[in-house]
Amino acid sequence: MTEPAKPRREQILDSASRLFSERGYHATSMRDLAGELGMQGGSLYAHISSKEELLIDIVNQASRQFDEALFTLRGEPLPADAKLKEAMFRHIRVVADNMDSATVFFHEWKHLSPEAYARVTGWRDTIDAFYRELIEQGVREGVFRPGLDIKMTAYLVLSAVNWAYTWYRPGGALGPRDVAEQFAEMLLSGLRAAPAATP
Amino acid sequence: MTEPAKPRREQILDSASRLFSERGYHATSMRDLAGELGMQGGSLYAHISSKEELLIDIVNQASRQFDEALFTLRGEPLPADAKLKEAMFRHIRVVADNMDSATVFFHEWKHLSPEAYARVTGWRDTIDAFYRELIEQGVREGVFRPGLDIKMTAYLVLSAVNWAYTWYRPGGALGPRDVAEQFAEMLLSGLRAAPAATP
């Protein structure tokens, strides 16, 4: 009863995600945002307490989605190649389903105040660790090649799934599953033609 | 004689690259920039004509570097796998040698005015085309697997070389050559262990 209507706040967050991703956080004014929602600048503050609160909410929401997508996978008893493929699918799906907030997440986290900034940095480390463990597991179990540099391999995988925010277009011919399938297959089997394997 | 000293302008561009990459274009004020160089805000305009001119210069300079690095490779008579490896090396080297302007290039190009914006978009397309041709060549010559999706393969390669701007640290143990070598080798040969190839 004393709380403002919930949907309105979500509308504000959605509009903010879109504007922040298109123009950047600092280049978006509160009046721009209010205009999108058909209200005056000052009226926003009936629903939120500050501009930075919006950024924090957007970034936290994105973090949580990555977290939830990946960490339910952590304990599952899958061979490393299948697990990598599934992790890439889930990771790309989060990006694809949240193009705006993913873009904000990747571009604007540097503008957060120290506490929120530290939280994001921590999240990044956790995701890194997830992929490194996954690759280590694969090497240990003999699914991946023995000589792999764990860190570099993780960077390569992360490049593929993260960079999708720059080129992926939702609603196109390829779903997140297709992209992940193709990327994972190329990564696992390599681009090189098999050396004339005529039996 | 009527021109302002050249080095000063380069100092301004260097500082601007650093500040724009750390804080973002819109979050950096001309007074911040002037302060870095030990002068007053208004004094900058003895050397430059506008803030956007700085952004345009930084982005153009980055574009030119990518261009020069890759397009001298275009006609060279190398097998596709060697050419891919060399292209990745040069691409990563440009990123590594210009971490600040590369970051500005990837993050701030959306804030350019229409003409400069169109130029950057055009550049992106050209680089895309370069990698697609390279991969097509490889498939045609039988160096790469026949079934490869050209577009997706190019995206995968571009992910690896572009995303380096987020994690690479110049002066560390790995030079651009090492990174490219490792990434290219993983991409070409795949992560999967060979299926028990005891002869």
Added chain:
DNA sequence: CCTACCGATCGGTAGG
């Protein structure tokens, strides 16, 4: 390269 300043716009608030 500085001092002093311009109009515009910013995030946010008071009071209703």
Added chain:
DNA sequence: CCTACCGATCGGTAGG
């Protein structure tokens, strides 16, 4: 959710 407003800061200029 609006009107009206706050102090601060913005990019840029005039005149020296």
